[in-house]
Amino acid sequence: MINGIKPLDRSLRWGMVGGGGTSQIGYIHRSSAQRDGTFSLVAGAFDIDAQRGKEFGRSLGVDEQRCYPDYQTFFAEEASRADGIEAVSIATPNNTHFEICRAALEAGLHVVCEKPLCFNTEEAQILEDLCARQRKVIGVTYGYAGHQLIHQAREMIAEGLLGDIRIINMSFSHGFHAEAVELDNPSTKWRVDPRFVGPSYVLGDLATHPLFIAETMVPELNIKRLMCSRQSFVKSRAPLEDNAYVLMEYDNGAVGSMWCSAVNCGSMHGQKVRVIGSKASIEWWDEQPNQLRYEIQGEPVRILERGMSYLHPRALEEDRIGGGHPEGLFEAWSNLYRRFAIAMDATDRGDAKLLENFWYPDVHAGLMGVRWVENCVRSADSGASWVEFR
Numbered sequence: 001m002i003n004g005i006k007p008l009d010r011s012l013r014w015g016m017v018g019g020g021g022t023s024q025i026g027y028i029h030r031s032s033a034q035r036d037g038t039f040s041l042v043a044g045a046f047d048i049d050a051q052r053g054k055e056f057g058r059s060l061g062v063d064e065q066r067c068y069p070d071y072q073t074f075f076a077e078e079a080s081r082a083d084g085i086e087a088v089s090i091a092t093p094n095n096t097h098f099e100i101c102r103a104a105l106e107a108g109l110h111v112v113c114e115k116p117l118c119f120n121t122e123e124a125q126i127l128e129d130l131c132a133r134q135r136k137v138i139g140v141t142y143g144y145a146g147h148q149l150i151h152q153a154r155e156m157i158a159e160g161l162l163g164d165i166r167i168i169n170m171s172f173s174h175g176f177h178a179e180a181v182e183l184d185n186p187s188t189k190w191r192v193d194p195r196f197v198g199p200s201y202v203l204g205d206l207a208t209h210p211l212f213i214a215e216t217m218v219p220e221l222n223i224k225r226l227m228c229s230r231q232s233f234v235k236s237r238a239p240l241e242d243n244a245y246v247l248m249e250y251d252n253g254a255v256g257s258m259w260c261s262a263v264n265c266g267s268m269h270g271q272k273v274r275v276i277g278s279k280a281s282i283e284w285w286d287e288q289p290n291q292l293r294y295e296i297q298g299e300p301v302r303i304l305e306r307g308m309s310y311l312h313p314r315a316l317e318e319d320r321i322g323g324g325h326p327e328g329l330f331e332a333w334s335n336l337y338r339r340f341a342i343a344m345d346a347t348d349r350g351d352a353k354l355l356e357n358f359w360y361p362d363v364h365a366g367l368m369g370v371r372w373v374e375n376c377v378r379s380a381d382s383g384a385s386w387v388e389f390r
């Protein structure tokens, strides 16, 4: 159980690029990073608008001298200080991730980067190689992957409670963008513009989340080939999709499907992962994150509740409040940030033993998401044909 005791004997000096006062995602980064005392916010280039970023940083208690106008100045100035930052989080629109990540690694920083990590596999590979060369970590914020019940599912599947895995059904399909809301909403506007998001909208923005959750639950499965059909129901979004279906075949004979959508009217989020084996199934839904359905063929459904002593020790390790009280996205993110800090610290100390089996969404997880989107787009743009996963 996490009870406020820091897992490290230090706090990493930490800054942010983006995530300013008008952003959607900056606040959850700050509250998760600082919750367990593993990161302390000391600097940033928080906003594309330098003055607004400075005022925002000051309001957070950051020294005005360390609120920078852009990431280049930020990394250069901090590198010249004895007490300069050790880690940085990147919470800017997608088109900037690659350049900022690369600059951060080259400046000797550990990185937490938003998904999707970048636009294509070549870029992701450059970042993975750079991490290895610089001995630095990139953590990727697939937020709900840090939720305890995802790890309960992983342990149950590894123990064979589901039997042989046959089918994985995934979805992330909400209804918030059923109309052209981007006309009035700056946070949505860049999401449907290829200059900012590259070759996809919902495949990269939404589907990469349940995809990584499924990879976490069933890590041994590899996609062999896939087929994707994508649509732009709000016509002005073409060629970017606001709805897509993907069928996948895995190398062990299992099959999978993904439905991602921003036009699923009435749905709040619809992020679900259902893993079906030869004996039983497991289903997790982000709108009821504290319950995991365990369905054995021929028996009544069991609902496993977060925080209960019957869960696997791995699923209790990051329990913060006990059963009955709900935990959700903020706690799942805090678990990720806690793990990012442990991985960064272990990397700095050269603690290969700790890192050997230490789970967190790393640069390779980021690369796999980018690769998956690339394959989906290739399939969709060749008439929804089956393509070998490469």
Ligand code: NAD
Pocket (backbone or CB within 6 Å): 017, 018, 019, 020, 021, 022, 023, 024, 025, 026, 045, 046, 047, 048, 049, 070, 071, 091, 092, 093, 094, 096, 114, 115, 116, 141, 142, 143, 186, 187, 205
């Ligand atoms: P947003 O448009 O609401 O905010 C972007 C922020 O970045 C703003 O503060 C803006 O001023 C700042 N910014 C833009 N360019 C910058 C630059 N060059 N230097 C410094 N600051 C800059 O976007 P958002 O919704 O917060 O999304 C940001 C990122 O987070 C995206 O990559 C998005 O995909 C990701 N995201 C992830 C999740 C998740 O669950 N992990 C959820 C939402 C968004």
